[in-house]
Every structure is written in structure tokens, then in C-alpha cells.
Amino acid sequence: MHADLTPELLSPAGNWDCARAAVAAGADAIYFGLPKFNARLRADNFTEADLPELMDFLHKHGVKGFIAMNTLIFTGELEAAERQLRLIADAGVDALIIQDLGLAKMAREITPQVELHASTQMTITSPEGLRFIESLFPLERAVLARELSVKEIERFQASSPITDHRSPGTPLEVFVHGALCVAYSGQCLTSESLGQRSANRGECAQACRMPYEIEVDGVLRELGEVRYLLSPQDLAAVDLIPDLVRAGVKSFKIEGRLKTPEYVAAVTRVYRKALDACLSPESTGHQPGSSSLNSQPSTINHQDRYELEMTFSRGLTTGWLGGSNHPYLTHGRFGKKRGPLLGTISACGGTWIELTDRTGIPLKPGDGVVFDAGENRDLEQGAKIWKIEGERIVFHRTFSGINFTRLRPGQTLYKTSDEKLESDIRRFWQTAKLRERKSSLHLTITGKPGELLHVTADCDGRTSSAVSTIPLQIASKHPLSAETLTAQFGRLGDTSYELASLDFLLEGDCHLALSELNRLRRELVETLQQASEETATPRRSATGITVADLLPSPNPQSEIRNPQLSVLCRSLPQVEAALDSGITTIYCDFEDPRRYKEAVALKTSATSHPPSTISLATPRILKPGETGYLKLIERAEPDGVLLRNLAALDYYKHRSDLKKTGDFSLNVANPITAMLLKEAANLDTLTISYDLNIGQVMDLLEGAPPEWFELTLHQHMPMFHMEHCVFCTFLSKGTTYKDCGRPCESHVVHLRDRVGQKHRLMADVGCRNTLFNGRAQTGARFYDDLRTTGLARFRIELLDEDDLGALRTIAAYQDLLSGRTDAATLLDNVKAFEKLGVTEGTLV
Structure with a gap:
């Protein structure tokens, strides 16, 4: 059974700054990659030499570290993968996030003390699929496909032999924020097919973010400004946190190993706030991790939502978590970062514009904006605001770079950057006083008058002891009590320890000077601290099993x-x-x-x-x-x-x-x-x-x-193999298979890419779309x-x-x-x- 099922907030870290930002903002764990076998090769990533220092830093602050080895492993790479597994174990890494089933088997056999998490790249979309993986090897975590709804996630809990949602067999992890892939993870062959850059190898070329045209029965369909037919909006499930906790989700994962530390800090602290609120013992009367959830209104305010949009957003949705609504997920109007909508240009002249339908998003000089004229997104204009005069937003005639003759009433304006917000968030994570994890101290105190006082400490499996330099005296008044000793030994201040329990075993009425008690406390702390520094991160041993032991029997020609x-x-x-x-x-x-x-x-x-x-x-x-x-x-x-x-x-x-x-x-x-x-x-x-x-x-x-x-x-x-239905979204007025009219059954459809190549689009029995080269x-x-x-x-x-x-x-x-x-x-x-x-x- 999996012992700790308290919900966990898991943040991305593409480099050291992102790791520090995640810790400062309250992440329980971070996930990151090394230069090899990592599905985000474009991230800065950490080196092998970084690992010991990084894990010491994380564990010192009570944060776990997970390494993503979430790519396919080719035959000629198995020995290199084995070496990396042993290095990871020795550095004290807490878990491995793995796609390749063969690598997962290697990890289980070679580094059994490192937790094994099944990556979303394994395409786990059903309880039956998870059951098959569990039959291969034990798992500590399964990261579910992003295309599942909350109701579908609940089915994993219902299918478990354990009915208590806090113990659902293999703990579940779900993405709650960040970019969405339009194709099922582990099932996208687009970059490989078009340019030998496999998404299953960390080399995704993001073809989904490119513009496409749609051809229906041999005729090009005019869709106006809708060109980004395969580019989903971003995921923001902050309002669904209580529902996901009820559904049995253990880990709440933020996407973004290619993002900035400001993104990591801002998003992490909003989700930390949301998760803490729904599990708050003050609100529920229960301890954290209990099955009761806070039913109070969401504590997430307008500023929180603004920060989520401003740090990175192509538009925020609840993705598939709320169920199927194809147009809601992918509107097709743009594929790049946008930020919040500000309004529509009602008038313009010279270097100024005025807006109507203002959304209430604050504006000030220095903010970045982009003009949406429904044109080719590579040609759209953006600039920083120079000044605001009444209702007029003014741009610098020269330095803005705007061609003012292209501005027209009816165009929309989006806010793309907020320098003050970015500066505030940067200051937050850079100056935050990172709170070290407090280790629980369990003390046993023995002695009697005429003998020395003995204190034994147990902390995270390490023990130490201290003995008074003077014997205990018979107390004439105010003998030592459990309360007195708890008060004295509990004065641990800024140390890495907190007193969890004290076993009072003194015999008779004893007295000892307070100065001697204080000296004993300091000696215990120094001894424990020295032992802690020597083993700051527990190294996880590897077995003697090798790749050769796991390969099929040698095969003659x-x-x-x-x-x-x-x-x-x-x-x-x-x-x-x-x-x-x-x-x-x-x-x-x-x-x-x-x-x-x-x-x-x-x-x-x-x-x-x-x-x-x-x-x-x-x-x-x-x-x-x-x-x-x-x-x-x-x-x-x-x-x-x-x-x-x-x-x-x-x-x-x-x-x-x-x-x-x-x-x-x-x-x-x-x-x-x-x-x-x-x-x-x-x-x-x-x-x-x-x-x-x-x-x-x-x-x-x-x-x-x-x-x-x-x-x-x-x-x-x-x-592309997608839950997203292009037929429903762009060839019907419906939102799901129930009301789309099934244009997939009556039309032959191709998508045409930027170089003019046509690709056949087909639907399957589950209304999932496949785009064929x-x-x-x-x-x-x-x-x-x-x-x-x-x-x-x-x-x-x-x-x-x-x-x-x-x-x-x-x-x-x-x-x-x-x-x-x-x-x-x-x-x-x-x-x-x-x-x-x-x-x-x-x-x-």
C-alpha cells in the first residue's frame, strides 16, 4: 500500500532558477530532465554533475525531485540508460517518470528504491490500461492522459479494489495547468514523419501550432481568420481542484519545463493557494489529506487569474477535464501566447487608439499589447504602451515600430506583457526566504537523583545522545516535569528540527540547572546536524542486475x-x-x-x-x-x-x-x-x-x-491522433458527436499545411481524428x-x-x-x- 496519499503539487523546472522559484512558491515536488532521454530537450535541463547539489537543495527544503526519462529507448542506448539510472539512484532522486516499458522494467529491477511513475507518454487512458501496466511491474504513480474528464478519472477510483479515494491502488497524477498537446502523448508521429524529429524523443517541432487550411471534397473551405486548426488553448483547472481531489487524484501537475521561472513561481503559488484552501483543516475540521473537502467558495481571486493569463496563455480553458466541447478547446484563431483580451478598437488616429468593450484588465505605460486584425499571425503588430491620456492609449511614433495606417476600428487588442508584474514575481522568488524542512525530533529522557541525566534523540531514523556533565540533584521544590523539559528542549528556533514527542522517564524528584539543559539541547542539535550534513540526501542503492540480465536469450541467426x-x-x-x-x-x-x-x-x-x-x-x-x-x-x-x-x-x-x-x-x-x-x-x-x-x-x-x-x-x-475533432469544430455548429451532424461520414477532408502538402483527415469510431501524411x-x-x-x-x-x-x-x-x-x-x-x-x- 502507498503510505502517503496527501495531495501533492508538482511543478516543472527547466533550470536552477525554475527550481528555486518552484520551492519558493510552495511546490511539494519538482520534475526536471537531464540532457539524455528527456522529452524536453529544448529546456536548459540539469547536468549529471548538478544532481547531488540539486537533490540536497530540494530535500533540505522538504521538496522531492523527480527526473523525467520519458522518451523511447533504442536498443543501442540501453547500456547508457542503465548508467543514467545508477547515477540517478546514487544522487538520491525520489522518482523516475518513464515512457518506455523496457526502461520501466530496467528501473524497477536495477533501481528499486527509486519510485517509478508511468509517464503520460504511456497513454494511460483507462483503468484497464493501468491494470495491464500494473501487471508488468509495481508502480508508485500513474500520470493519466490529458484527454480524460473528471468523471472519467473517477472511474479509475471506482475500478480499484480499494474504495477509499485516498488509497486507490496506484496513486494518480493529472496535469492541471499549462500547454495542451493536441495529439495523445506517446501517439504523435508528426515531427518524426515530417522532419525526423520525434516527439517520443523530446524533439517535437510543434507542428500543431502551425496554420492549416481545410479542403472539403476537393474544395478549399474559406474559414476567414481561422487558420490554427490544431492548436488548443491552454489548460487552467484551478477551479476543478476540489473535484479532482474527490476523484482520487494524488498529484497535481503543472506543465512548463520550457517556461520562465516567473511562470513557474506565479502558477505554482496560485495552485498552492487553491490546493491548501480545499484541504484547509480550519475550514473542514479535518487534517490535511482527509477525505473531507472545504466547500467554501474559491479563494482564487481576479489577481490570481490575471497572473495565470499574463505569465503565459493562449487562452485558458479547463481542457478535457470538463468533458468534450471541441470548439471551446480549439478556436483556431491563433497559436501563440496572447494574454487577456483588453477590448475592441472603437477609434484611432495618429499614434493613439480608443477601446470599447473594455474587459477591466488594468493598463499602464510599459505594458505590451498585440493588435488582432485577423491576419497572418506572423505579420501582426505589437508594441509597448507609451502613455495613457484619458481614454486614449498612446504609442511612440518612432520606437513602437507600429505601422499606424494598418490600425482599424473593429480590431481587438490583447495584453501580452506586464513589466511590473514580471518584476514583482521575479523579486518574490529571488528574495523569498526558503523555509527549510523541519525534521521531527523524538526524545527519551532518563535518570534519577545522584546519576547523570541521559537524553536520547531519534530523528528520521538517525539517533544521537547526550549526557549531563553534572548529576541530577534531589529537588527541594519545582522538580523537573515533562512540561518543563518539553519547554526547554522544544526551544529549537531556526534549527532544522521541531520537537515531536518527549518520553519522560525520570525517577523521583529531580533537579538540574536550566543552563545544563540548554547545553544538552545544543549538543544534541549539533550532533544531529553533523550527521544530517554527512547524509543530506539519502543515496538509493542499485542492484547488481544489468541490461544483459533483462534481454531476451541470445538469438542465433x-x-x-x-x-x-x-x-x-x-x-x-x-x-x-x-x-x-x-x-x-x-x-x-x-x-x-x-x-x-x-x-x-x-x-x-x-x-x-x-x-x-x-x-x-x-x-x-x-x-x-x-x-x-x-x-x-x-x-x-x-x-x-x-x-x-x-x-x-x-x-x-x-x-x-x-x-x-x-x-x-x-x-x-x-x-x-x-x-x-x-x-x-x-x-x-x-x-x-x-x-x-x-x-x-x-x-x-x-x-x-x-x-x-x-x-x-x-x-x-x-x-496526429487526437481527441480533438476537426470535423465537429470547423465543419459543424455542434460541440460534440451528439449535435455535430457527423460531417466525417459525408465528406472527404484534407488539411493543407504551410508548404501546400495535403494530408487526409479521418475519424474513428470514438470520434477521434487521425491526420495521415x-x-x-x-x-x-x-x-x-x-x-x-x-x-x-x-x-x-x-x-x-x-x-x-x-x-x-x-x-x-x-x-x-x-x-x-x-x-x-x-x-x-x-x-x-x-x-x-x-x-x-x-x-x-
Whole structure:
């Protein structure tokens, strides 16, 4: 059982200043990264040499330190990851935040004294998914996906065998503030697909913040100033803190390892205020961490909200925590920092403007503003206010840099900076007197007249003792009492200790000079302090287990079997084409799984030999209450299943009658992850992660039996996989699937990026959107090298091809696998029939 479930406030720290700001503002813990294996490589980050000093600083002030090793680990990096794990343990780091399942297994075996937190990059979206992770290794924390609502988070508590929300099995962590990724964390392949900069490797290029155009049925749809179709507003769940505590959330996480220390300080202190208020014993009559919450009105005031908006904001929302409301989350009008709205220009002339619809946000000279004219955001104008004259806001004619002829009534004005606020916050964290953590002191006092007085102290597992230099005397009056000794030994002032208990074991009426009692107290404190400084941060020992002990058994060169081609189909005509082509393994990935039964029925009329098998794909995401989709798959009576998420692995792990393939979305990037998943979920085959280039694929195939794997040789890369529905937001007047009219079922939609490339947008059964790279990716050039490893299973994935297009693509790859054509010829053929182009993509 997890002992301490008092809610925790967890703040980001990209550097030393941010760490100090977080501590000053009241964080219970901070999370940070090192230069390797860290999903925020653009942050300053800490060096390995920083770790001991940083952990001593944090622990001295009662704050925990968590390291994010939240990237996929490639086969050639396993030994470097092991070295970093041992370094982290030796430095006394409290917890590891990990994405890669193989690395998590390593951490559990090699550094068991360091807590293991499952990163949001693991895409934990359901209690069943969490249950599968728990079956692999014990966890001290699970960081849930940001797309869950409060009601869905409550389902984790309800599914736990423990009903008390303070003890919900694995403690839960939830993001409560900061930037939102539009794609599910751990499932975004956009940066990798477009530029070989993987988000799963800390190199996200933020393609979601770029402008896009929307093409509907081949016609460009005019959306006016709406261009940022994939850029969510920022998360601010400060008003939902009580609801999240009730839902069983242990840790409240602030995003922002790339942000400034002023951001960290401002946001942390607002959430500290909110969390303290809802758990205040003065208001509830209970101790902190109790199940009773303060029902008083929120203590968060206008100034707090102003600080949240000013430090960084693209507009603040409660994200998905309040449930689905697609237009509320992503309005599409801008993708950069904005700050609060000030009003609308009602008049302007020369160097001045006047506003109407003023929002009440204070303005003063020196404040920064930006003009929203609905234009290209790279061209919009901003400046600092020079002076305010009555209702007029005046800008300097020369130094503002404004082209005043472009200003018009009707344009809106946003406040982007407040120098005084930034200065105040900076002064706050720089000058704050950081309160050191007080250690609890437990004293035992023994003695009797004629003997020396003995004091034994116990503090955080360390003990020390002191003995009086003079014997106790018989008291003629006012003998020493427990109250007297508590008062004397409790005078610990600015030391790092506070008296927690005193066991009074004196015999008879004893007397000792107060000066001697004071000397004893000082001696105890000095002894404890010396011992504390010698072990300021408890080093956490590592085991003797190594990476080599966790790898699959050495695999001799596999006998190269005949290559097999499988085809993933997204329509019934494509399934018919695959059957007509004699494909023996067909995967079906339909938007409407009710048609799966028709797909399975098609094989009965096929004449291929050997007969074809049909495997049905699960949704890529399953949220609480959505396992009904898996039952729908079962009712279709397939030969196998293509498993795409943790919940599906849990659901099917005991089914031996189905062929089970783990898909790319499980992020198999190294042999330890492969073995872990294959054994725990009883998988027949694993799809190699799309994050690997050809060298990393070859390393994986050398480190684990090639017969475990299938590699996708041709596809349109699924880049963004989103809870956000572009169809609902920009092609309907609805807010959810209940009132959107389902334009996804009646229109063919592409998004066009800044360079004019079109990408197909599709919805799945859960109304989640996937944006597919418009250019097909082929790994044909590497086929011969892959065959030398013994790899025999290759897949092609169709997207929107008709039956003839499907036949043509299938035939091209059948010719490659049979040796009737070579890679260069195939590449020429694919270029000829792929309308939007071809790339070698992530394998290069």
C-alpha cells in the first residue's frame, strides 16, 4: 500500500532558477530532465554533475525531485540508460517518470528504491490500461492522459479494489495547468514523419501550432481568420481542484519545463493557494489529506487569474477535464501566447487608439499589447504602451515600430506583457526566504537523583545522545516535569528540527540547572546536524542486475523463411482487393466497426490458398467505459486482433484462440519492451515502432528474435491522433458527436499545411481524428537488408485507395517480396500512382 496519499503539487523546472522559484512558491515536488532521454530537450535541463547539489537543495527544503526519462529507448542506448539510472539512484532522486516499458522494467529491477511513475507518454487512458501496466511491474504513480474528464478519472477510483479515494491502488497524477498537446502523448508521429524529429524523443517541432487550411471534397473551405486548426488553448483547472481531489487524484501537475521561472513561481503559488484552501483543516475540521473537502467558495481571486493569463496563455480553458466541447478547446484563431483580451478598437488616429468593450484588465505605460486584425499571425503588430491620456492609449511614433495606417476600428487588442508584474514575481522568488524542512525530533529522557541525566534523540531514523556533565540533584521544590523539559528542549528556533514527542522517564524528584539543559539541547542539535550534513540526501542503492540480465536469450541467426505480406484495409473494397490478390493476413481498420462482420464474411467466398485470415483492429484509444468496442470486435468472430492500446492488451491477454498482433502504437523500440509485451499479453507478433530508423530497426532485430516482429513497409504515416475533432469544430455548429451532424461520414477532408502538402483527415469510431501524411512512405530500399536479419513479415497499409488502387499497390509489393522486381523499380512505380508523393520517411 502507498503510505502517503496527501495531495501533492508538482511543478516543472527547466533550470536552477525554475527550481528555486518552484520551492519558493510552495511546490511539494519538482520534475526536471537531464540532457539524455528527456522529452524536453529544448529546456536548459540539469547536468549529471548538478544532481547531488540539486537533490540536497530540494530535500533540505522538504521538496522531492523527480527526473523525467520519458522518451523511447533504442536498443543501442540501453547500456547508457542503465548508467543514467545508477547515477540517478546514487544522487538520491525520489522518482523516475518513464515512457518506455523496457526502461520501466530496467528501473524497477536495477533501481528499486527509486519510485517509478508511468509517464503520460504511456497513454494511460483507462483503468484497464493501468491494470495491464500494473501487471508488468509495481508502480508508485500513474500520470493519466490529458484527454480524460473528471468523471472519467473517477472511474479509475471506482475500478480499484480499494474504495477509499485516498488509497486507490496506484496513486494518480493529472496535469492541471499549462500547454495542451493536441495529439495523445506517446501517439504523435508528426515531427518524426515530417522532419525526423520525434516527439517520443523530446524533439517535437510543434507542428500543431502551425496554420492549416481545410479542403472539403476537393474544395478549399474559406474559414476567414481561422487558420490554427490544431492548436488548443491552454489548460487552467484551478477551479476543478476540489473535484479532482474527490476523484482520487494524488498529484497535481503543472506543465512548463520550457517556461520562465516567473511562470513557474506565479502558477505554482496560485495552485498552492487553491490546493491548501480545499484541504484547509480550519475550514473542514479535518487534517490535511482527509477525505473531507472545504466547500467554501474559491479563494482564487481576479489577481490570481490575471497572473495565470499574463505569465503565459493562449487562452485558458479547463481542457478535457470538463468533458468534450471541441470548439471551446480549439478556436483556431491563433497559436501563440496572447494574454487577456483588453477590448475592441472603437477609434484611432495618429499614434493613439480608443477601446470599447473594455474587459477591466488594468493598463499602464510599459505594458505590451498585440493588435488582432485577423491576419497572418506572423505579420501582426505589437508594441509597448507609451502613455495613457484619458481614454486614449498612446504609442511612440518612432520606437513602437507600429505601422499606424494598418490600425482599424473593429480590431481587438490583447495584453501580452506586464513589466511590473514580471518584476514583482521575479523579486518574490529571488528574495523569498526558503523555509527549510523541519525534521521531527523524538526524545527519551532518563535518570534519577545522584546519576547523570541521559537524553536520547531519534530523528528520521538517525539517533544521537547526550549526557549531563553534572548529576541530577534531589529537588527541594519545582522538580523537573515533562512540561518543563518539553519547554526547554522544544526551544529549537531556526534549527532544522521541531520537537515531536518527549518520553519522560525520570525517577523521583529531580533537579538540574536550566543552563545544563540548554547545553544538552545544543549538543544534541549539533550532533544531529553533523550527521544530517554527512547524509543530506539519502543515496538509493542499485542492484547488481544489468541490461544483459533483462534481454531476451541470445538469438542465433534466424533461418530466413519465405517473406509474408500482410495488408491493412480501411474499406470493404480494399478487403476484396486483398482477398483477390491472395493475401493471407488481412487487417481491417474501419471507422465503423459494425461493418467488421461483413469483412469477416468476405473471406468465406475467397479462393486463396492458403486461406486468408482476417484480424480486426481495436481503436487506438480506449477511455473508461469503451470496452464495448472490443465486444463488438468479438461478435464479428475474426481470426485475430490488431491490438493498439494497453486496455486491449489486458482484455485479450488470456485469449489463446485468436492470433494477436501488437501494433505500432505500443511503441516497441527495444528488445526488453518487446519481450515484456510479448510475454505479458501473449502476443504472436509485434509491430516495430514507427520511431525507429533503419539502423535502429536492425539493432532491434539483432537483439531479439526476428520472428517476433512485423515491419510496415508502406503506409501513409498516422501523424496526429487526437481527441480533438476537426470535423465537429470547423465543419459543424455542434460541440460534440451528439449535435455535430457527423460531417466525417459525408465528406472527404484534407488539411493543407504551410508548404501546400495535403494530408487526409479521418475519424474513428470514438470520434477521434487521425491526420495521415499525404505522402506515402515506403521502406522498399531497405528490404534486402531487412531480409538478411531473418525478418519475414512485412505489412502495407492502405488509406483511401479504391479497389483498383489497392490492387496496384498490393501487386507492386508482392513483386518485390517474390523477387520479380527490385526496390528501385518499385519506388518508380509507387511514385507514379501515389498522387501526393512518396517519401522514405522515418526509416531514413
